[in-house]
Amino acid sequence: xxxxxxxxxxxxxxxxxxxxxxxxxxxxxxxxxxxxxxxxxxxxxxxxxxxxxxxxxxxxxxxxxxxxxxxxxxxxxxxxxxxxxxxxxxxxxxxxxxxxxxxxxxxxxxxxxxxxxxxxxxxxxxxxxxxxxxxxxxxxxxxxxxxxxxxxxxxxxxxxxxxxxxxxxxxxxxxxxxxxxxxxxxxxxxxxxxxxxxxxxxxxxxxxxxxxxxxxxxxxxxxxxxxxxxxxxxxxxxxxxxxxxxxxxxxxxxxxxxxxxxxxxxxxxxxxxxxxxxxxxxxxxxxxxxxxxxxxxxxxxxxxxx
Ligand SMILES: NC(=O)c1ccc[n+]([C@@H]2O[C@H](COP(=O)([O-])OP(=O)(O)OC[C@H]3O[C@@H](n4cnc5c(N)ncnc54)[C@H](OP(=O)(O)O)[C@@H]3O)[C@@H](O)[C@H]2O)c1
Numbered sequence: 179x180x181x182x183x184x185x186x187x188x189x190x191x192x193x194x195x196x197x198x199x200x201x202x203x204x205x206x207x208x209x210x211x212x213x214x215x216x217x218x219x220x221x222x223x224x225x226x227x228x229x230x231x232x233x234x235x236x237x238x239x240x241x242x243x244x245x246x247x248x249x250x251x252x253x254x255x256x257x258x259x260x261x262x263x264x265x266x267x268x269x270x271x272x273x274x275x276x277x278x279x280x281x282x283x284x285x286x287x288x289x290x291x292x293x294x295x296x297x298x299x300x301x302x303x304x305x306x307x308x309x310x311x312x313x314x315x316x317x318x319x320x321x322x323x324x325x326x327x328x329x330x331x332x333x334x335x336x337x338x339x340x341x342x343x344x345x346x347x348x349x350x351x352x353x354x355x356x357x358x359x360x361x362x363x364x365x366x367x368x369x370x371x372x373x374x375x376x377x378x379x380x381x382x383x384x385x386x387x388x389x390x391x392x393x394x395x396x397x398x399x400x401x402x403x404x405x406x407x408x409x410x411x412x413x414x415x416x417x418x419x420x421x422x423x424x425x426x427x428x429x430x431x432x433x434x435x436x437x438x439x440x441x442x443x444x445x446x447x448x449x450x451x452x453x454x455x456x457x458x459x460x461x462x463x464x465x466x467x468x469x470x471x472x473x474x475x476x477x478x479x480x481x482x483x484x
Contacts, residue, residue, distance in 0.1 A: 179197070179198055179199075179200050179276060179277035179278045180195050180196070180197065180198075180276070180277050180461065180484070181195070181196060181197075181198040181240055181273070181275065181276035181277065182194075182195055182240060182241045182242065182275035182276065182461065182464050182482070183195070183196045183198065183238040183239060183240060183241075184225055184237070184238065184239055184241070185237050185238050185239075186237065187225065187226055187227025187230065187235075188225070188226065188227075189226070190465050190468045190469055190472070191465065192225065193225070193241070193464050193465050193468065194464075195461055195462055195464060196238065198238070198240070198276060200278050201273075201278055201279065201280040202253075202280065203251055203252055203253035203256075203280045204253050204254075204280065205253050205254045205255050206253060206254075206255050206256060206282055206283060206284070207252070207253040207256070207280045207281060207282055207283065208249045208251070208252050208253070208256060208259050208265070208280070208281055208283050208286060209249070209250045209251040209252070209253075209278055209279070209280050210245060210247040210248065210249055210250065210265060210267075210278070210279050210280075210281055210286070211247045211248050211249075211250045211277065211278055211484075212245045212246070212247040212274070212275075212276060212277055212278065212279055212299075212484050213246055213247045213248070213295040213298075213299065213483065213484055214245070214246045214247070214295040214296050214298060214299025214300070214458070214481050214482070214483055214484070215242050215244060215245045215246075215274045215275040215276075215299050215461075215481065215482045215484070216242065216243070216244030216245075216274075216299050216300045216301075216302065216303060216304075216479055216480075216481055216482075217242070217275075217467050217468065217471050217479070217480045217481070217482060218242075218243060218244070218303050218304070218331065218471075219331075219471065219472075219474070220243070220303070221241050221242060221243070221272075221468075222468070222471075222472060224241075224272060225239075225241060233272065235272070239272070240271075240272055240273030240274075240275065240276055241272055241273070241274075241275050242269075242272065242273065242274035242275035242276075242482075243268050243269060243270070243272065243274050243302065243303050244266075244268055244274055244299055244300065244301070244302040244303050245266065245267065245268070245269065245274040245279055245281070245299060245302075246264075246265065246266035246267075246289055246295055246298030246299040247264075247265065247266075247279075247295075247484075248262065248263070248264055248265075249261050249262060249263045249265060250278065252283075253280070256283050258283050258284075259283045259286060263288060264288065264289040264291075265286040265287065265288055265289055266286070266287060266289045266293075266298040266299065266301060266302060266439070266443070267281055267285045267286035267287060267302055267436070267439065268281075268285050268302040268303060268306075268434060268439075269281050269282075269285060270285075275461065275464070275482055277484055284436055285434075285436065286436065287436050287439045287440040287443055288440075288443075289443070290443065290447040292446075292447045293443060293446050293447055295483070296455050296458040296481045296483065297446065297453045297455065298443075299481045299482075299483075300331075300453050300455060300478070300479035300481045301439070301442060301443070301446070301453050302439060303430055304331040304332045304335055304453075304479065305335055305433075305438075305439060305442040305453075306430050306433030306434045306435070306438050306439060306442075307332050307414055307429045307430045307433060308332050308333075308335035308336040308339055308433075309335075309339060309433045309438050309441070309442060310412075310414075310428040310429055310430065310431075310432040310433030310438075311332070311336055311389045311391075311412045311414055311428060311429065312336055312339040312340050312343060312389065313428070313432075313433075314389075314412040314426045314428040314432070315387040315388075315389060315410045315411070315412050315426070316387075316410065317340055317343040317344070317345040317386075317387060318343075318344070318345075318386075319343070319344030319345070320344060320345070320346065321344075321345050321346070321386035321387060322345065322346045322347075322348065322381050322383065322384065322385050322386055322387075323340050323345045323346070323347055323348070323385075323386065323387040323388065323389060324347075324348045324349075324350065324377055324381075324385055324387070324388045324389070324400065324404065324406075325337050325340065325347060325348070325349050325350065325364075325388075325389045325391065326350045326369070326388075326389070326390050326391055326392040326396040327350070327351065327390075327391035327392035328347075328349025328350055328351045328355070328359060328364060328366070328391070329349065329351040329352070329355035329358060329359060329454075329477045329478070330351075330391055330392075330474075330476060330477070330478075331476065331478060331479045332391045332414060333349070333351070333389075333391040333392075334358075334452075334453070334454050334477070334478050335442075335451070335453065336389050336391060337349050337359065337362060337364045338362060338451055338452065339451075340389070341362065341363050341364070342445075342450070342451075345386075345387075346365070346381075347363065347364045347365065348364070348365045348366075348367055348377055348380050348381060348385075349364040349365065349366050349367070350366075350367050350368075350369050350373060350377070350392075350396075351366055351367075351368075351369065352368065352369065352475060353366075353368055354477075355477050356368075358454065358477065362452075365380045367380050369392075373399065374399050374403035374404060377404060378404070384405075385400075385404045385405070385406050386406070386410060387406060387410040387411065388400035388404065388406050388410070388411045388412075389411075389412050389413075389414075390411065390412070390413035390414065390415060390416060390419075391414055391415065392415060393413065393415035393416040393419070394416075395419075396413070396416070397411055397413050397416050397419035397420065397422075397423055397425055398419060398423065400425075401423045401425070408423050408424045408425045409424075409425070409426070411423070411425035411426065412425065412426040412427065412428055413425060413426075413427050414427070414428075414429040453478060453479060454477055454478025454479065455478055455479055455480075455481060456470070456476045456477055456478045456479060456480050457470065457480045457481070458480075458481045458482075458483050459480065459481070459482060459483065460482070460483055461482045461483065461484055463482075464482060467480045467482060
C-alpha cells in the first residue's frame, strides 16, 4: 500500500510517499481503506525528532492521526462495525496518512453521507480538542470569551462551539479571516498592535474566559491584562504558561472519545457546524501540504486525499 513515510527525523523534505506492508487488523480493530487523512501542526515536532524520547519512531516511520474511509476488514471480537461501513476517527500510532490503517474500533464513528470525505478526514483531532477546550472554560450564555488563532483548525471549531454555548466570542486572527469570523457571529480582533486594548474595546465589559490556540503570551495577556480568572482560561498550546499561571490545558487527551466525535459529526450533518477546508490535496503533494501548514496562517484544515 502507499503511505506517507520518512526515513530519518528532519524537515519537510524527508517526507515521501512510499510502499509499506498492508497492516492486519488485530483484536478489536478495523482495517480502514483511507479516503482522506488530516494534517496537524502536532505532526511536525514528531517528524522533526523533537519528541523522539516520548515517541521514538522505528524507520521508515508513518505520520498522521486523523482518517476517514471505508472498513475493509475487521479483527477478532469486532461486532460494533462491519465491512463496508463509512467511518472517521483517530489513531494514536501516527500512521493515518496511508491507504490502509488498522484502528481500534472504539476510535471510530460512522460518517453520514452528508459529510464529505475531506471534512470527515479533517475533523477528528481538531474537533475533540476544540470540544475539550470549550468544556474546560464552562461558558454560560451571554458571557464573553476570547479565542486566539480563531480561524485556524482548532480555533475555527472553538469559536463555533462557544457560540453554540451562547457566549459572545471575540476571535483574534489575521485580517484576511475577519469576514469568515463575522459570518459566524464572532467579533474579530487583529493580532498585532496592542491586542489586549483592542480586545477590551471589543468586549466593552468583562472578559469571562479565554481559549488559547496559539501560545506566545495569550495566557499571560488573559490573566494580567484582561483580568480573566485562571480557572476559566484553557490553552491547547502553552503548557509552560498553564503551569505558571495555574490555567487549564485541556485538549485532545480530554476529548478523544468516540461519543465526542459522534456529537460533532451529528452537528456537521445537521449543518450546525462547519469545518473550513483550506485545501484537499492528493497524498503525493504531502510536502506542499506541510509547507503551507508550517506557515501557520491556514484558515481551517489541509487534508490529504487517497
Ligand atoms: N493540546 C492539544 O490537544 C492540541 C490539539 C491540536 C492542536 N494543538 C495545537 O494547537 C495549535 C493550533 O493548531 P491548529 O491546528 O489550529 O493550527 P493552524 O490550523 O495551523 O492554525 C494556526 C493559526 O494561528 C493563527 N496565528 C498566526 N499568528 C498568530 C498570532 N500572532 N496570534 C494569533 N493567531 C495567530 C493563524 O491565523 P492568521 O492567519 O489569522 O494569522 C492560523 O489560523 C498548534 O500549536 C497545535 O500544535 C494542540
